[in-house]
Structures are given as structure tokens and as C-alpha cells.
Amino acid sequence: MKPSIFVVEDDPDISRLVRHHLEGAGFAVKLFPTGHTVVSESERQRPTLFILDIMVPGKDGLELCRQIRQTQSLAATPVIFLTAKSGEADRILGLELGADDYIPKPFSPRELVARVKAVLRRFERPLSQSPLRIGEIEIDPGAMTLTVRGQQVTTTATEFRLLDYFARHIGRVFTRDQLLDSVWRDTAYVTPRSVDVYVRRIREKIEPDPENPRYLKTVRGAGYRFEAAK
Amino acid sequence: MKPSIFVVEDDPDISRLVRHHLEGAGFAVKLFPTGHTVVSESERQRPTLFILDIMVPGKDGLELCRQIRQTQSLAATPVIFLTAKSGEADRILGLELGADDYIPKPFSPRELVARVKAVLRRFERPLSQSPLRIGEIEIDPGAMTLTVRGQQVTTTATEFRLLDYFARHIGRVFTRDQLLDSVWRDTAYVTPRSVDVYVRRIREKIEPDPENPRYLKTVRGAGYRFEAAK
DNA sequence: CTGAATTGTTTCAATCAGGTTACAAAACAG
DNA sequence: CTGTTTTGTAACCTGATTGAAACAATTCAG
Known part of the structure; x- marks a missing residue:
């Protein structure tokens, strides 16, 4: 079963881009233009990883991350932020909130995939390597x-x-x-x-x-x- | 991506000072007033370096360092102690616990940044030395x-x-x-x-x-x- | 004993993973 | 600043792997 990634991003150009490259890398991708239904959907479907835009209308990425972290069944799911500004505030806020990585926009497709893979690698329990x-x-x-x-x-x-x-x-x-x-x-x-x-x-x-x-x-x-x- | 530093320090004056100068030097900084959540947060975010006050309420720096060293995924992360007393005992204890450096209070901003950079340089993918x-x-x-x-x-x-x-x-x-x-x-x-x-x-x-x-x-x-x- | 269902075996085309080379960009040295 | 080396990418090529299909063999039920 391929890992599934939930992407919360309002800009359709970006989300299409993200979907395209992640699917190309063998992930199943689900897009959310707003944050409203994300938590409830996630509890049902248990994505392997979240990618959140810091700024999405309705409920922003930071708030969403906080909610994810407070939801028992999702607390352990890794979160990666997309940040437009490379300013201090965003990065630190990401750190404060317990994101697992952040990707500054604009990003190269390769960087996106590399970071996602890196985070997943960090989280996957090492499979029994014993002879x-x-x-x-x-x-x-x-x-x-x-x-x-x-x-x-x-x-x-x-x-x-x-x-x-x-x-x-x-x-x-x-x-x-x-x-x-x-x-x-x-x-x-x-x-x-x-x-x-x-x-x-x-x-x-x-x-x-x-x-x-x-x-x-x-x-x-x-x-x-x-x-x-x- | 800039290196991230987790600072565990209960005195808000000092921690603000530390944050300010480290951020000025291009590091991402996250502050913890107590040691409680540090290990679990760190496993998630993998900071590049820790700065621990020897004396923090709840769980002191020495104990925290021991825990870090015993956690598989954090064992290789460098630790710097902040020590108020300049007594030998603390220093040696810190070093024996696997701290990588210590900064005696009071310290100059320049010294703080210099030591952090020095430790990071030392940890940068050291090639093993033995032929x-x-x-x-x-x-x-x-x-x-x-x-x-x-x-x-x-x-x-x-x-x-x-x-x-x-x-x-x-x-x-x-x-x-x-x-x-x-x-x-x-x-x-x-x-x-x-x-x-x-x-x-x-x-x-x-x-x-x-x-x-x-x-x-x-x-x-x-x-x-x-x-x-x- | 017969026919249906299940499994075994072989073959083969499409796909994919890896090898190789040439080259542009970046880093470096003078 | 310039020429050289190093680094990493892209493109193309090749052969191994994969999985389906076709047919054979076996097992089982009645």
C-alpha cells in the first residue's frame, strides 16, 4: 500500500504541482483547498503525512497543525509546512508548533519529494533487520x-x-x-x-x-x- | 535550511537573550522553560543542537542530558550546558555526561555564538580517522x-x-x-x-x-x- | 470415473532499474 | 578574473524483472 499524503493548500496552481510530483514519486495524494474538513477526514483515513500551507483561508495551517497535534489519533502523524515568506516568524512558529519540517516557497519538485521522503524515513520504524x-x-x-x-x-x-x-x-x-x-x-x-x-x-x-x-x-x-x- | 537549536532555560531574561543572539546568527531557536516536553519534541524535530541550563525546575539539565544520550535518535546531537556556578564539579559532571561544551554564566553574546558554532563545526560529518x-x-x-x-x-x-x-x-x-x-x-x-x-x-x-x-x-x-x- | 476447481509451469512483452556518457553549473585555485 | 576541477543532471541505452496469459497437471467431489 502506498503512503497517503493530505495536502492543505488553497492555491490551485501550487496544489496541482504538489500533487503531480508526489504522485509521480509513488504517493497517494488528497487535496484540501481549505482546512475545514481535514481533521475529521483524517481521523477516518489516517494519512501517512500532512503538508500544510501556513496560510490557508478559513482555518490557517498553524491552527490546523495545533488541532492535529491535539487529536489523539493524529498526534503522531508528521507535518510539513509550506511557507511563502522565508521570514523568521513563520519558521519559528513552525518549530514552536511541532512541525516536522518546512519547505520554503518557491521550492523545486525534487526538494519537495526529497523532504517528504526524509521525514517519512525518520518516522518509519526500522523493520526487523536481524538475520x-x-x-x-x-x-x-x-x-x-x-x-x-x-x-x-x-x-x-x-x-x-x-x-x-x-x-x-x-x-x-x-x-x-x-x-x-x-x-x-x-x-x-x-x-x-x-x-x-x-x-x-x-x-x-x-x-x-x-x-x-x-x-x-x-x-x-x-x-x-x-x-x-x- | 538553517540549523535549529533547542534551549532549555527557565529564566526568561536569559532565554530571551540567548534566542536573540542565536537568531541574529542565523539559527532557528525554540525555547523550553522546563524540560518536560523536550525529549518527545526533539524526537520529532531533530534539533541540531541543545543548550541546557544545568538548573531548570522540574527536571534538571543533567538528567535531561542523560535522557538525550539514552535516546537512540538524539544520542548524536551535541549538547552545551549553561552553568551559573563556575565550580569544577558541575563542569566535569557535564562533560562526563556527554556534554560537548559548557558556557559559564555570565557570558558575552559573542562567546555564546562562537561556542555554538565551534561545536557544530566539530560535529559536521566527521570522517573517522582510523585507516x-x-x-x-x-x-x-x-x-x-x-x-x-x-x-x-x-x-x-x-x-x-x-x-x-x-x-x-x-x-x-x-x-x-x-x-x-x-x-x-x-x-x-x-x-x-x-x-x-x-x-x-x-x-x-x-x-x-x-x-x-x-x-x-x-x-x-x-x-x-x-x-x-x- | 468424470468434470470442475485449483494449482503448477512456461513463455513472453512491457516495464523498470541501473549503466554510461556528455555536459552545464558550481566551486575552487591561481 | 580566468582556467580548472568537481559536482550533479539529463538523456539515452541495455538487460533484468515483473506479472499476465496460456496451457498442463493435480486434486477433489460426486
Whole structure:
């Protein structure tokens, strides 16, 4: 699932610009020309990040930020300000209010995307990087290496993510759809049957006999399950 | 973006003074009259530097410093103490706690700014000093020299920092964004693809066969990884 | 035993990620 | 101020990856 960003900005030129570049970078973007409905919408949809213009009519960005920070379910969501003036007041106010970053206008598209990514990186909980060993299989996410029976085996990124996911949830059955949701980057339009293909590819790399899998088992009518081979 | 400084000081006269002079010197300043919310705010905003009064009500500066040092994401942020008494004890305690400097009250504005700048300069991406040898490659950060198979090779500053970073994190995969974060000075304006170009340049200098890298490997879908060649 | 449902396997075109080069701009040195 | 080096970008190219489709094999129900 791609991260979603709520953008509160009254100037349609700017908001269109922002949307265009963020979507280009793989984010889902929702625009709000005013601040009125933002908080209630956000509580329902839980955006990954806010971008607020300091000056928006009706309810300005500063006030909005204050509200977000006071709302239990949104308090932890990062906020980035767009500021027109590069004057002191705005920047400091941003700091005072607990914004996570600010982008002075005018900004380059690249800067916008870079800052958003940087803030998200700062917030994302570091995923388990600890190496994992199951039977004859060793998975090291930090190095992105897979070792099977002492032999280093190359994998593609998707194969690796899928295998890692299986290996960290030993014994559980996952449907194809569940796997798409948790392993694939953009789940949107991928056929569940593609999972089969990847299972096949992984089996070829980890199973002594891919036709008779010892690790990655098929659960007919349900999906797949990873087992620690006996 | 200008560096931000969090100041924890209960005396409003002093804090106003500090703010005024630091802002005049081009820093963004946020004041905290007590220490209560400092750590949580800091995790969010990542100040560039802390200035703590040794004595603040509620939670004193020493305790606060200890907390900062124990917080993963803040441990590397420099801390400067403001101390009223010029007694040794306080000073040493501060230093032992991991403070990076102290400013005895009363202080001149110039001294304040000078010390802040000095500390920041000291913290600016210090290259590790110890030489490093990996296979046929020798890296000496102190001299900023690179020796490959006995031959001294010239590098540019960025090439050297990047190679040094790789060499000190052997076996780990880094995304282009991560590398920009940790090696480049101002990440916001640089395309991730620029990393590719530098990787190419480094390969030309260290690899016997740049088309078939033995050290600096590509990890498709992830980034790059430095390996000790067999 | 038969047919339906499910999974396995292979192939292949489109896409994407990375490599490479040339170049403009910025920084630097003289 | 001028020439040189460094830095980062853009554009183009190539080959690997991805995922769908088509068909084969297996399982299951009745």
C-alpha cells in the first residue's frame, strides 16, 4: 500500500504541482483547498503525512497543525509546512508548533519529494533487520543475501521480500491476497496468480526438490505456508 | 535550511537573550522553560543542537542530558550546558555526561555564538580517522588518501566520503536515499541517481574490472553493497 | 470415473532499474 | 578574473524483472 499524503493548500496552481510530483514519486495524494474538513477526514483515513500551507483561508495551517497535534489519533502523524515568506516568524512558529519540517516557497519538485521522503524515513520504524536462519536457509535482510545449504543464492527484490515474509511467519497460512497486501509495493492491479509464479521461483532457489517442497508448502484451497523442514 | 537549536532555560531574561543572539546568527531557536516536553519534541524535530541550563525546575539539565544520550535518535546531537556556578564539579559532571561544551554564566553574546558554532563545526560529518584496509584497498581518512593494489589513487572529496562510508559498513545494503542522507551534505537537492554516477567513478578507481565489480556490488531493487572480495 | 476447481509451469512483452556518457553549473585555485 | 576541477543532471541505452496469459497437471467431489 502506498503512503497517503493530505495536502492543505488553497492555491490551485501550487496544489496541482504538489500533487503531480508526489504522485509521480509513488504517493497517494488528497487535496484540501481549505482546512475545514481535514481533521475529521483524517481521523477516518489516517494519512501517512500532512503538508500544510501556513496560510490557508478559513482555518490557517498553524491552527490546523495545533488541532492535529491535539487529536489523539493524529498526534503522531508528521507535518510539513509550506511557507511563502522565508521570514523568521513563520519558521519559528513552525518549530514552536511541532512541525516536522518546512519547505520554503518557491521550492523545486525534487526538494519537495526529497523532504517528504526524509521525514517519512525518520518516522518509519526500522523493520526487523536481524538475520534469520531456518534449517538450511539463512536470510539476511540487512545485506539482502540468501544462503541455502552454504551456497549464496541470488534473488530479485520481490522474491526476497516474499521469502523474508514467509520466513518470519512460520507455520501460518497466507492467502494469495494477503501476501499481495503485505509483500507487494503497489498491490493495486496484480493478479493473485502472480504469487504462484513467485512461489515457484522461490522453491527453485531454496528447495532441494522443487516438485516436493519441504519448506514452502501449498495449502490447497487456502494459500501457502512456510514450514521449518524436519 | 538553517540549523535549529533547542534551549532549555527557565529564566526568561536569559532565554530571551540567548534566542536573540542565536537568531541574529542565523539559527532557528525554540525555547523550553522546563524540560518536560523536550525529549518527545526533539524526537520529532531533530534539533541540531541543545543548550541546557544545568538548573531548570522540574527536571534538571543533567538528567535531561542523560535522557538525550539514552535516546537512540538524539544520542548524536551535541549538547552545551549553561552553568551559573563556575565550580569544577558541575563542569566535569557535564562533560562526563556527554556534554560537548559548557558556557559559564555570565557570558558575552559573542562567546555564546562562537561556542555554538565551534561545536557544530566539530560535529559536521566527521570522517573517522582510523585507516582501513580491505583486500587490496587502503583508505586513510586522516590523509584522505586511497591506495589500490599498492598504487596511490586520487579521489575527489565526495568519492572519498562515499567509499569510506561503504568500506566501514561492509556487507550492508544501502538505498540511494540512505546514502544521500549519510554521505551528502545537503540531501534535498540531489537526485538519487547521482549516486549511480559516483558508484561508477569509484568502481573505475578501485575495481580491477569495473564492468564486473568485486567490491562495490549492485543490489537490484535495493541499492548498493560493499563486499570484501574473496 | 468424470468434470470442475485449483494449482503448477512456461513463455513472453512491457516495464523498470541501473549503466554510461556528455555536459552545464558550481566551486575552487591561481 | 580566468582556467580548472568537481559536482550533479539529463538523456539515452541495455538487460533484468515483473506479472499476465496460456496451457498442463493435480486434486477433489460426486
